[in-house]
Amino acid sequence: MLHRNEPCPPAPVPPQGRLGLVDILIRLKRNPLECWSEDFFRDPICKLRLPFLDAFLVHEPQAIKRVLMDNAKNYPKDAIQRRILSSGLADGLLSVEGERWEIQRRALAPLFARRTVNSFTRAMLTAADELVVKWSKLGATTIDVAAEMTLITLRVLTLTIFSDGIGGDLGEFSSAMTAYFDVVGRIGALDLLGVPTFVPRPGHGRLRRTMAYFEGIIDRIVQMRHERLAREEAPDDLLTLLLKALDPSTGQRLDSTEIRSNILTFLSAGHETTANTLTWSFFLLSQSPEWRARVREEAERELSSPDGLADRLVVARAVVEEALRLYPPIAALSRSALERDLLGDVKVGRRSLIVIAPYVLHRHRAIWDRPNVFDPSRFLPEARSTIPRFTYLPFGIGPRTCIGSSFALQEATIILAVLIRNFDMRLSADADVWPVQRITLRTAKGLPMRISRRERP
Numbered sequence: 477m478l479h480r481n482e483p484c485p486p487a488p489v490p491p492q493g494r495l496g497l498v499d500i501l502i503r504l505k506r507n508p509l510e511c512w513s514e515d516f517f518r519d520p521i522c523k524l525r526l527p528f529l530d531a532f533l534v535h536e537p538q539a540i541k542r543v544l545m546d547n548a549k550n551y552p553k554d555a556i557q558r559r560i561l562s563s564g565l566a567d568g569l570l571s572v573e574g575e576r577w578e579i580q581r582r583a584l585a586p587l588f589a590r591r592t593v594n595s596f597t598r599a600m601l602t603a604a605d606e607l608v609v610k611w612s613k614l615g616a617t618t619i620d621v622a623a624e625m626t627l628i629t630l631r632v633l634t635l636t637i638f639s640d641g642i643g644g645d646l647g648e649f650s651s652a653m654t655a656y657f658d659v660v661g662r663i664g665a666l667d668l669l670g671v672p673t674f675v676p677r678p679g680h681g682r683l684r685r686t687m688a689y690f691e692g693i694i695d696r697i698v699q700m701r702h703e704r705l706a707r708e709e710a711p712d713d714l715l716t717l718l719l720k721a722l723d724p725s726t727g728q729r730l731d732s733t734e735i736r737s738n739i740l741t742f743l744s745a746g747h748e749t750t751a752n753t754l755t756w757s758f759f760l761l762s763q764s765p766e767w768r769a770r771v772r773e774e775a776e777r778e779l780s781s782p783d784g785l786a787d788r789l790v791v792a793r794a795v796v797e798e799a800l801r802l803y804p805p806i807a808a809l810s811r812s813a814l815e816r817d818l819l820g821d822v823k824v825g826r827r828s829l830i831v832i833a834p835y836v837l838h839r840h841r842a843i844w845d846r847p848n849v850f851d852p853s854r855f856l857p858e859a860r861s862t863i864p865r866f867t868y869l870p871f872g873i874g875p876r877t878c879i880g881s882s883f884a885l886q887e888a889t890i891i892l893a894v895l896i897r898n899f900d901m902r903l904s905a906d907a908d909v910w911p912v913q914r915i916t917l918r919t920a921k922g923l924p925m926r927i928s929r930r931e932r933p
């Protein structure tokens with residue numbers, strides 16, 4: 477049902493007709509979200525002819541099931557994704573294919589099992605409480621909530637994955653990561669024209685220094701941990717599990733390059749994505765006094781004990797899931813067809829590019845009621861179970877689904893509840909909030925908010 481006057485959070489207005497190649501290239505550089513035409517949000521499968529290949533935008537649940545699940549072996553990650561992931565992450569779980577992927581996934585699965593993730597509740601609360609102390613000292617002031625969220629998600633990783641710390645300054649590390657995403661995240665003419673990935677892309681010279689910085693940090697972390705393992709005094713965190721991880725089928729361990737790539741993968745995949753989810757959640761709540769009050773009331777009631785906390789924060793979690801619907805941090809997934817296939821009655825040729833964009837799927841007119849409206853009640857427990865499969869994919873689906881999804885959801889839910897309970901957070905009067913996609917979907921100019929400590933009952 478359409479309700480007049482319901483405000484919609486900011487998003488580019490889709491162009492009515494199809495864009496020409498030059499227009500696509502300009503928009504890809506400026507903000508890939510501006511490329512999605514109106515028909516993509518309306519039609520199940522759209523075909524696009526690019527200079528050297530056909531692209532299919534697939535937003536029909538059964539076709540998505542075929543690409544990402546039933547026939548997933550026919551649809552490995554495509555050259556653009558591989559190029560983006562190749563700088564340092566090439567041998568990590570996010571990027572490898574075939575047998576190496578199977579071995580790594582089996583070995584790494586226990587690191588993110590539900591019980592392990594539950595055991596991180598206290599670490600996540602600690603990180604949130606530290607931020608409460610830090611913000612309380614500031615008095616009533618305006619801060620960039622987006623920057624603060626990138627720091628806290630990094631802090632959570634240091635408390636859970638690398639409990640010895642990352643051996644460097646968190647702020648410096650966080651800026652290096654943002655710069656890294658900014659360069660590798662741009663999709664340009666060379667990508668769309670199918671120019672091989674060994675041809676360097678603009679700006680990639682700058683990446684070398686950033687990669688050397690990351691490698692230095694990671695090598696230090698691993699060396700320190702090997703020393704502690706040898707002395708049998710290593711902490712029981714994800715890094716210890718990673719260094720000891722064995723594939724249960726073959727008994728194989730990860731080699732040192734795979735370990736390094738996976739550390740960088742966890743740091744990058746688990747950092748900006750969750751930070752952006754939190755940033756959008758705070759923005760959306762700033763626009764909705766009703767949901768702010770509901771999150772706060774629940775937080776007052778439930779935060780007194782950590783046991784099973786994430787499962788009890790159902791309102792905070794619904795807000796996080798609705799933020800992930802409207803602003804999915806991974807806005808588009810892409811694959812390449814190895815062999816010909818049929819998606820419904822649409823013929824897909826070899827080497828076709830398949831794009832499944834959670835950003836489009838989550839706002840698809842044929843799937844969602846009031847698709848552009850912020851309404852977390854869609855994700856309250858009773859309603860959530862009625863959402864059809866393959867229509868809500870912030871974490872992907874099928875064999876390559878996000879290994880860190882429970883970790884991320886739990887972390888974002890707890891941090892949101894703790895901060896809303898303790899602070900009044902109002903959008904700054906001069907804030908200019910706009911979504912932009914740079915590998916992850918973030919706010920273009922941070923999120924300036926006026927915060928002040930709440931008098932708690």
Ligand code: HEM
Pocket residue numbers: 553569570571581741742743745746747749750753804805806809810869870871872873875876877878879880881883884885
């Ligand atoms: C809100 C936060 C997050 C979002 C939205 C997100 C989203 C995604 C998506 C969409 C994929 C699938 C990509 C594809 O199919 O092409 C993925 C894969 C992955 N994610 Fe996440 N992620 C998040 C948090 C995390 C965290 C916290 C970690 C680890 C600490 C993580 C590690 C990974 C890894 C290793 C993969 C590759 C899995 C595989 O290919 O087997 N992610 N993520």
